[in-house]
Amino acid sequence: MTNQDDQFKKVISHAKEYGYVFQSSEIYDGLSAVYDYAQNGAELKKNIREYWWKAMVQMNENIVGIDAAIFMHPTTWKASGHVDAFNDPLIDNKDSKKRYRADVLIEDYCAKIEAKIDKEVEKAAKRFGDSFDKAQFLATNTRVVEYQEKINTTLSRMAKSLEREDLADVKALIEELEIADPLTGSRNWTDVKQFNLMFGTKLGASAENAMDLYLRPETAQGIFVNFLNVQKTSRLKIPFGIAQTGKAFRNEIVARQFIFRMREFEQMEMQFFIKPGTQKEWYEQWKETRLKWHLSLGMGAENYRFHDHEKLAHYADAAADIEFKFPFGFKELEGIHSRTDFDLSQHEKFSGKKLQYFDHEDNSSYVPYVVETSIGLDRMFLAVFSNSLKEETLEDGSTRTVLALPSVLAPVKAAVFPLVKKDGLPEIAQQIVEELKWDFNVVYDEKDAVGRRYRRQDANGTPFCITVDHDTLEDNMVTIRHRDSMQQERVKMDALRDIIKQDVDMRSWLMKM
Numbered sequence: 001m002t003n004q005d006d007q008f009k010k011v012i013s014h015a016k017e018y019g020y021v022f023q024s025s026e027i028y029d030g031l032s033a034v035y036d037y038a039q040n041g042a043e044l045k046k047n048i049r050e051y052w053w054k055a056m057v058q059m060n061e062n063i064v065g066i067d068a069a070i071f072m073h074p075t076t077w078k079a080s081g082h083v084d085a086f087n088d089p090l091i092d093n094k095d096s097k098k099r100y101r102a103d104v105l106i107e108d109y110c111a112k113i114e115a116k117i118d119k120e121v122e123k124a125a126k127r128f129g130d131s132f133d134k135a136q137f138l139a140t141n142t143r144v145v146e147y148q149e150k151i152n153t154t155l156s157r158m159a160k161s162l163e164r165e166d167l168a169d170v171k172a173l174i175e176e177l178e179i180a181d182p183l184t185g186s187r188n189w190t191d192v193k194q195f196n197l198m199f200g201t202k203l204g205a206s207a208e209n210a211m212d213l214y215l216r217p218e219t220a221q222g223i224f225v226n227f228l229n230v231q232k233t234s235r236l237k238i239p240f241g242i243a244q245t246g247k248a249f250r251n252e253i254v255a256r257q258f259i260f261r262m263r264e265f266e267q268m269e270m271q272f273f274i275k276p277g278t279q280k281e282w283y284e285q286w287k288e289t290r291l292k293w294h295l296s297l298g299m300g301a302e303n304y305r306f307h308d309h310e311k312l313a314h315y316a317d318a319a320a321d322i323e324f325k326f327p328f329g330f331k332e333l334e335g336i337h338s339r340t341d342f343d344l345s346q347h348e349k350f351s352g353k354k355l356q357y358f359d360h361e362d363n364s365s366y367v368p369y370v371v372e373t374s375i376g377l378d379r380m381f382l383a384v385f386s387n388s389l390k391e392e393t394l395e396d397g398s399t400r401t402v403l404a405l406p407s408v409l410a411p412v413k414a415a416v417f418p419l420v421k422k423d424g425l426p427e428i429a430q431q432i433v434e435e436l437k438w439d440f441n442v443v444y445d446e447k448d449a450v451g452r453r454y455r456r457q458d459a460n461g462t463p464f465c466i467t468v469d470h471d472t473l474e475d476n477m478v479t480i481r482h483r484d485s486m487q488q489e490r491v492k493m494d495a496l497r498d499i500i501k502q503d504v505d506m507r508s509w510l511m512k513m
């Protein structure tokens with residue numbers, strides 16, 4: 001097992017052990033790629049959603065939020081292109097009977113070559129020391145240039161074949177590259193087929209009159225079909241945005257990366273409506289703004305990178321992913337897409353209704369262009385959770401497991417302990433809980449020695465522990481301990497609220513954007 005696999009396994013078992021994420025219907029052996037958020041997970045997820053909503057909706061005068069239904073009129077999905085084109089190319093291995101996404105097999109092949117490039121860079125950086133010029137090395141080292149060319153030709157051939165729907169060539173490419181089943185090494189592949197990812201269901205009481213519906217595969221269409229209603233009732237002027245968070249459903253072919261790829265998941269999307277011709281500027285601006293939002297959480301700039309798309313979706317004229325370094329490598333966390341007027345024009349065509357904006361400034365009507373930002377809430381959860389889980393060696397040689405969650409997102413902000421379970425200390429600790437719970441999610445804990453309680457809260461991600469001891473009876477002061485530094489200080493009981501607030505308040509975090 002590699003280090004990466006090991007780390008990922010730790011993340012999954014920690015998420016279960018500390019009440020963050022459970023397999024759905026576990027008592028029936030679970031349902032594949034469906035997960036439930038437990039007592040701490042639900043809080044963390046809610047906090048991430050709020051952090052996004054604050055930054056995207058409430059802090060922007062020209063962005064409003066809605067909450068559209070999961071069910072939509074079925075024509076929506078004809079218009080959006082999902083009925084005809086929301087497919088993944090799948091391929092089966094005849095020996096292992098395992099199913100893969102053909103494009104992912106090819107992309108993983110390229111990622112391996114990229115890892116080789118990274119190794120060469122690392123070696124050279126060591127060799128040349130301070131005089132190392134990475135850009136020059138990448139452009140001139142023959143081996144690296146060859147690797148890069150291989151990646152470029154492979155990805156562009158795949159993109160072209162997929163665009164032409166030439167699935168035979170996608171298979172040919174897999175065979176030429178000698179890509180094997182990652183689990184068994186077998187190269188005995190079936191043909192590549194298209195597979196539609198939408199879940200179907202029925203609306204209506206009788207079989208004859210039932211209407212075929214889909215569970216929405218993205219939240220974006222709920223925004224597009226409401227575009228005019230929102231614009232008219234809010235009287236927003238272009239440029240403006242409509243945001244929402246909510247469930248989406250995809251019958252993913254390969255779903256074996258925990259909450260990274262689920263069949264039922266949640267998205268946080270924002271569609272920004274703009275004047276045609278201004279899409280390049282807005283696209284760049286939203287890329288930058290979204291990256292800043294991520295960086296504000298302090299999870300390390302080196303863990304993010306942009307990936308510009310070669311293979312553009314049918315609706316886009318530019319698209320980039322913000323990739324994050326998950327335990328299994330850099331993968332898409334968020335997409336920023338310049339969607340042109342594709343969606344609104346399609347809905348005009350299929351509904352027969354005008355979906356245009358009247359621009360008073362130049363006295364003209366037009367179908368707005370759209371720049372979208374789309375992030376998976378569950379993927380963001382995994383990014384935050386996996387990045388925060390650390391094994392630390394302390395000065396005395398012992399180790400501790402700490403879930404160093406950004407405190408603004410932590411499910412529990414403070415745990416309050418009586419040093420011992422007697423002498424009136426529990427009552428004071430309970431009183432502190434009663435006082436703090438108006439502002440924060442706090443817990444009371446009196447079980448085990450204080451040291452053990454500290455460790456439990458460290459592993460749970462709680463930024464503060466507050467201990468009431470015998471001196472408290474005299475001086476009304478308590479010990480507050482900080483999770484990351486493990487520093488302890490004695491503070492007045494009535495200062496607790498401000499100390500915690502200063503640290504966990506969204507304002508101070510979002511100010512860093």
Ligand code: ATP
Nearest residue numbers: 252260261262265332333334335374375376378379
């Ligand atoms: P991928 O290439 O990983 O399948 P995508 O490009 O299809 O993702 P989009 O359609 O752009 O994804 O969706 C926007 C965001 O929604 C993604 O960046 C991701 O964070 C999230 N997302 C998409 N599919 C899933 C899924 N099955 N489970 C969890 N999150 C998802």
